[in-house]
Amino acid sequence: MVEKLNAVKGMNDIAPPVSAHWEWLEERLRVLMRRYGYRNLRTPIVEPTALFVRGLGEVTDIVEKEMYSFEDRLNGEQLTLRPENTAGVVRAAVEHSMLYDGGKRLYYMGPMFRHERPQRGRYRQFHQFGAEALGFAGPDVDAELIVMACDLWAELGLEGIELEINSLGQPEERQAHRKALIAYLEAHADQLDDDARRRLHSNPLRILDTKNPSMQAMVNGAPRLMDHLGMESLDHFNRLRALLDAQGIGYRINPRLVRGMDYYNLSVFEFVTTQLGSQGTVCAGGRYDGLFEQVGGKAAPAVGWALGMERILELLKEQGRLTEPWVVDVYAVVPTLAALPVAMKLLRQLRHLGVNATMHAGGVDGVGSMKSQFKKADSSGARFALVFGEQELGLGMVAVKALRVVQEGEQSQRLFPLDQAHEWAQSLRGA
Known part of the structure; x- marks a missing residue:
């Protein structure tokens, strides 16, 4: 008897009737994008490994431990199954000179790949939907993207999603904060776990995002990045807050909110819920003005967000918002x-x-x-x-x-x- 073959662990089939729920959600996302003037961009699933090493940072968890990378046997090129798609969107924008006639509002949808321990709402092949605004410098577009996500929650009837915001400032401000943070953490080295010790000099900002209960009090007393921001960074953040306030959108400033990729600067934000266990983030994003130069293009401002399709569908199911769509009349x-x-x-x-x-x-x-x-x-x-x-x-x-x-x-x-x-x-x- 021929051996039965199964799907790769953490990479799941999506079959009827569940696939109908995916189609339902995808269509609502497309409609929302059309309303806001965002157009679809489709990038390859496989990209040069260097794109993610440069864009995400060599010492990030994604690059160090989670990427599916391999060598092309025909030409020796180093390739990677995309672990996220913002870097791919920027690579495409640079390669095709998309910003020659002004800014672009784009969206994408598709599978991403990370070698993680499969769990609820977190798989090795997972699906993201992302919106990216390229070539726009002001906080008005940051606000537009956040408002768009809030409109999506209302459209889907989702409740209990809270917005957290922060500012990462500019590279020189982060560098000043980094020095102060390392000095503080070194003074409390006896309270650091193994993961924090490993990150201490390579990526200390990520220590602030620790989930280790024994480190919480120490981390809460760490130097705050907000205290190292200059006038321009503070002005950008305060103007964003004013725009959100004018729209009646509630938020919480989370000074410990950081992103797992090195390309972020200024505004960062997350939409979180307590209804999905440890996988509480359903949508996250921010500004990444330096990424164009990192992938070999001319400097250009950019901001965007991505949501996890599996997590949104889990949340819809948890809140009883998934009804069986009529497939056949x-x-x-x-x-x-x-x-x-x-x-x-x-x-x-x-x-x-x-x-x-x-x-x-x-x-x-x-x-x-x-x-x-x-x-x-x-x-x-x-x-x-x-x-x-x-x-x-x-x-x-x-x-x-x-x-x-x-x-x-x-x-x-x-x-x-x-x-x-x-x-x-x-x-x-x-x-």
């Missing part, structure tokens, strides 16, 4: 082989009129019993069964039987003329 029940040509012709016409229709099929020696066909019609999720009975066809009609809840005043079964489908097809369409 009608299911054709065909009692005899002689009725097949008529059924197929009508179904094709209905599809052209916007009705989602499927037909009982697969019988080698016949079409199957009426009982079995109705059973499959019901399990298909269809709202109606179209019955091509011999008697109905003799009258030039088709019987339409409701398979779901019948509204008050409606009939459970009706007859419609075969040659007037354009007049009654709309009544079969779902919302």
Whole structure:
């Protein structure tokens, strides 16, 4: 017997009916992007490894431990399955000179890859949706992106998502804070865990994001980056706050909020929830004005966010916001082989009129019993069964039987003329 092959651990199939929920969410995201004037960009899943080493930082967890990297056997090129897509978006913008005629608002959607321990809402192949505004320097675009995310939560009916914001300032300000932070942490070296000791001189900002309870009090007393910000950085942050206040958007300033990639500066933000256990961040982003130069382009301002599709779907499920979408409007029940040509012709016409229709099929020696066909019609999720009975066809009609809840005043079964489908097809369409 041939050995059974399974999917790679942490890389999951998304099959019906669950895939319908993904399509539902994806469509709402696309509609939101159109409303805000963001256009779709599709980048390769595989990128040069150097793109992430430069963009994310050599000492980040992603680059050090989580990337799926390999050597192309044909030409020896070092390649990586993308662990995130902001760097790829900027690489594409530089390569194709996208900003030659002004700023661009872009969005992307697709799988990312990180070698992590699979857990709820966190997988080795996961899916992100991101919005990126390239070429815009002011805090107005930072605010626009945050407002857009808030509009998404309202559109999806999600509750209990809180906004945290912070400013990382500019590189020279972070450098001054870094020196003060290292000095403080060295003075409290006896309280650092192994991970913090490893990060002490390579990436001390990440120590502030520790989840170790025994380090919380010490970390709370650490020097704050906000205290090292210059007037321009503070002005950018305060103008962002004023714009959010004007929109009535609540937020909490979290001085310990940092991002896992080195390319961020000035505004950073996260949308968090307490309803997904340890995976509380559902959307995160910020400004990354230095990334264009890091990937070999001319300096350009940029800001964006990304959300985890799996986490949003988990949260929708947790809050009871996921309803089973209607996949099929009608299911054709065909009692005899002689009725097949008529059924197929009508179904094709209905599809052209916007009705989602499927037909009982697969019988080698016949079409199957009426009982079995109705059973499959019901399990298909269809709202109606179209019955091509011999008697109905003799009258030039088709019987339409409701398979779901019948509204008050409606009939459970009706007859419609075969040659007037354009007049009654709309009544079969779902919302």
